[in-house]
Amino acid sequence: MDAQLFQAGQRLPLEFYLRTDVLQVARDLLGKVLVTELDGGRTAVRITEVEAYRAPEDRASHAWGNRRTRRTEVMFQEGGRAYIYLCYGIHQMFNVVSGPDGAAHAILLRAAEPLEGLELMCRRRNIPPGKFTTANAPARLTTGPGALAQALGLTTAWTGGSFFDPATPFWIEDRGDHLPETAIATGPRIGIDYAGESAAWEWRFWVRESRFVKR
DNA sequence: CAAACGATCGGCT
DNA sequence: GCCGATCGTTTGC
Numbered sequence: 206m207d208a209q210l211f212q213a214g215q216r217l218p219l220e221f222y223l224r225t226d227v228l229q230v231a232r233d234l235l236g237k238v239l240v241t242e243l244d245g246g247r248t249a250v251r252i253t254e255v256e257a258y259r260a261p262e263d264r265a266s267h268a269w270g271n272r273r274t275r276r277t278e279v280m281f282q283e284g285g286r287a288y289i290y291l292c293y294g295i296h297q298m299f300n301v302v303s304g305p306d307g308a309a310h311a312i313l314l315r316a317a318e319p320l321e322g323l324e325l326m327c328r329r330r331n332i333p334p335g336k337f338t339t340a341n342a343p344a345r346l347t348t349g350p351g352a353l354a355q356a357l358g359l360t361t362a363w364t365g366g367s368f369f370d371p372a373t374p375f376w377i378e379d380r381g382d383h384l385p386e387t388a389i390a391t392g393p394r395i396g397i398d399y400a401g402e403s404a405a406w407e408w409r410f411w412v413r414e415s416r417f418v419k420r
Numbered sequence: 421c422a423a424a425c426g427a428t429c430g431g432c433t
Numbered sequence: 434g435c436c437g438a439t440c441g442t443t444t445g446c
Contacts, residue, residue: 256426265426267443276443294441296427313426351427361442396426424444433435 217377219369222284222303227310230284230303231257232389232410234312236382238320241375243358244329248322250347250357251339251382252314254411254418256394258300260309263408265400268309279365280309287375289354289364296351299359301377315395315409316348318417319356326356348417388413395419 217237224230240249260268260280267290268277279288284303288311292298304310319326323337323346330346337346347356354360359375366373390413397404411418 258426267426274444290426291440291442293425293427293439295439298426300426315426345428349427394426399425422444422446425442428439430438431436 214380215378216368217379219285222301222368223305224284225304225308225310227257227259227303227312228408230301230310231255231312231408234301234314234377235389235410235412236384238378238380238382239314239317239357239375240321240378241357241359243374244325246322246325248326248357249320250317250353251320252317252377253415254314254316254348254409256313256315256410257408258311258313259408262403263400263406264403265394265397266309266311268311271309277309280311281307282365284310285369286365286367287359287363287373289359289361291361292351297354297360298350299354299357313350314353315350316411316415316417316419317353318342318415319347325358329358330356344417349419384412 234252234255237252258266260266261271268280283306286302288300288302300311300313302311318339319342324334327334347353368376390411391407392409394409
């Protein structure tokens with residue numbers, strides 16, 4: 206995408222999310238910074254691993270065949286908001302809705318590097334607090350979609366929340382970290398064996414060099 | 421009403 | 434590293 210469109214250190218503009226190519230939006234989310242202000246504290250992470258989901262043709266999507274249910278309805282809304290659902294009764298899965306109104310596109314955030322609020326993240330994750338920085342933080346703090354959402358304090362209560370609503374305590378920023386194509390690795394998505402031919406599509410993207418990625 | 425489900429943790433080797 | 438138990442919402446039969 207045109208780097209000139211988005212200034213460093215700024216929240217991503219609505220046009221970032223409204224693009225129809227969800228695979229490109231997914232790639233562009235790598236290196237961006239997700240910030241939450243919840244539980245009276247601020248946490249921020251650099252996104253390192255994502256998966257794209259694209260209805261109607263993608264059988265791995267909850268909205269496969271443009272199936273509209275109460276849960277999936279938010280995916281059909283305009284991009285730039287959260288789709289958060291519960292998996293296995295325990296894990297909160299945080300997705301970024303993208304595309305124009307009517308297109309059920311979403312990007313699952315699977316892993317990230319901790320940047321700010323490490324102590325708060327440790328508390329939420331039940332990890333003994335330490336003098337952690339991005340350099341020495343344990344990967345399990347923010348690696349894996351359930352672990353990441355837990356570290357950030359995100360729950361299904363916030364599904365549907367727009368990044369452009371002042372009442373939403375989370376958003377995504379560009380801090381000038383633009384990754385070259387060679388820094389991005391691709392592969393099939395995880396845990397979707399039920400999805401037929403869609404299971405083979407290489408719609409998982411990660412920062413090749415990062416240790417905050419599920420191997 | 422029951423099965424499925426975009427995963428994690430702890431306890432072992 | 435591998436393996437097993439696990440939890441509760443959502444959906445479809």
